[in-house]
Amino acid sequence: MNPNLERLEPYPFARLSKLLGETQAAELPHISLAMGEPRHPAPQFLIDCLSEKALLTEGLATYPPTRGLPSLRNAIASFINRRFKPAKVDPDRHLLPVNGTREALFAVAQALSNYKDRPITMMPNPFYQIYEGAALLAGTQPLYLPCTPETAFKPDLTQITSETWSKVGLIYICNPGNPHGALMTLEDQQALIALALEHQFIIVADECYSEIYQDEDNPPVGLLQAAAALGNLDFKQCLAFNSLSKRSNLPGLRSGYVAGDPELIARFLEYRTYHGSAMPVHSQMVSALAWQDEAHVQHNRAQYRAKIKAFAETLAPVWPIKTPDASFYLWPETPIDDEIFAQKLFSLQNVSVLPGRYLSRTFGGENPGINRIRIALVAEPNACLEAAQRIKSSFEDLS
Ligand SMILES: Cc1ncc(COP(=O)(O)O)c(C=O)c1O
CATH class of the missing domain: 3.90.1150.10 (Aspartate Aminotransferase, domain 1)
Known part of the structure; x- marks a missing residue:
């Protein structure tokens, strides 16, 4: 055991x-x-698409590609590139489809944690409990960052010493935050990216609530957006996770993406190939449609x-x-x-x-x-x- x-x-x-x-x-x-x-x-147009006999006939008879169909990768890349400007992701290098963010947020710690040299995984407190379970099963130690009214419900990273950072393999951030809905600003995220580049840890940004926000003119800033605005155009040390569950009311479809640093994406793909976490082809087709529609x-x-x-x-x-x-x-x-x-x-x-x-x-x-x-x-x-x-x-x- x-x-x-x-x-x-x-x-x-x-x-x-x-x-x-x-x-x-x-x-x-x-x-x-x-x-x-x-x-x-x-959305009805997505239910209609998923109910098409030809789609299901093809989808059920096919082993799905773990990397995702080109049509899905292109749709996700277009979404990211219009929503998180100036980020410009390449659908071939920078992203993978995942079966909802939950499994991917968990799996990423198993794939990319180095429990011997980097035994600490940071996460907000309160949190989405998958972060903690992922850290523990990857053999690392969670370090909880209090998110309270005093910190505007955001992790305060200013007190963390260089010695601690040198032991951190991964940090989870949740932006917008569950359970408080707080937003990390462009500057907050750029400060974190600078630390990640200096100390070589990986930022895992859970952005699954990014499309549910109050101010129509000010959507939440995403990690890849912050990285690109900083000149980190290849998103070094950055991974952003998102899904259709909240954005499109499709929690049962189990469809999302991870996007960012191509070296990390390549290693994660390798892990996922063994893990067997490819998304069914019919789900990929419906997902491509969902990422393309904003209405x-x-x-x-x-x-x-x-x-x-x-x-x-x-x-x-x-x-x-x-x-x-x-x-x-x-x-x-x-x-x-x-x-x-x-x-x-x-x-x-x-x-x-x-x-x-x-x-x-x-x-x-x-x-x-x-x-x-x-x-x-x-x-x-x-x-x-x-x-x-x-x-x-x-x-x-x-x-
Ligand atoms: C913060 C957070 N992350 C991730 C998830 C998982 O969502 P899904 O796997 O449906 O993308 C949830 C679900 O409630 C959540 O609250």
Whole structure:
């Protein structure tokens, strides 16, 4: 047995099931604001494409290429080149399709970590737990970077010593951030890239919420954009991950990309060839269409914006909540212990949310998730509004 399996922590939703399993829910229809699973409908033109008999006949009869079909690589490159200017990626050298960011964010640590010489993997705290599991199974030690109101929910890298940097193999960043929706600026990312070039560690940027943002005129800055603007045109030490799950409401398609440093991409491709993680051909074809269309993405973004606004406005009289710059999550402070808040909300109103501590670790004596909850506004607008009204009506009991 791989001894590193013993190092894995229980997954947040397993902890939530246990917590709520011990609680009697109110007799109301359940509203889940716990999981970040998009529930806006998948775009019809993509469903139509995937339902074409000729496409499925070809796709099911073909071993898919791990590198991806040229049509998919071209579509992804066009997306990156128009969205993350001045980045100019070459579809043949700079990118690979992946089966959603989750598997790729995990696999990249297995492929590219050097646990002997570079035993530290850095990650934000709170985080997407896959980063931690990936680091542990790769035999490295997580170093958690607190993301708190004091740091504007971004990792503060100014206190890290050269000695520590020399032991870092990989750093995960999540931009826009889950669970708080904070954005790293161009300057934040360029400072990190300069450190990565100096100390030769790899930046793994999880950008899966990059298309869900508030200000239509100011989309989040991506890692490859920051690298190119710095003159790092071949994206040395940089890898950006993105997917169609949130952008296009296709979490079931399992489709995304990794793009960046061609040497790292080549090694990752080698790993993936052995691992057997090629995307089915029919999924590749549909994905190519999805990356080429922006109209459905704009519509999706507008829906999230409206839901966040309505939710925050409803609760404002009792519980003012800071709205995020990006993503579909709220990360408010709770008036009482976060686990008790989640449990009480479930028992009083049958609404589930995720206790903040399930997304964070105590490190350096502090746990930035304690007394916060994550609210995922993924449900239909009416359900989100109803949830806000229920929380409002019970807020005194939740305090
Ligand atoms: C921060 C973050 N990264 C990655 C993922 C994985 O998304 P997918 O594998 O569907 O691309 C999620 C899913 O919720 C997430 O919240």
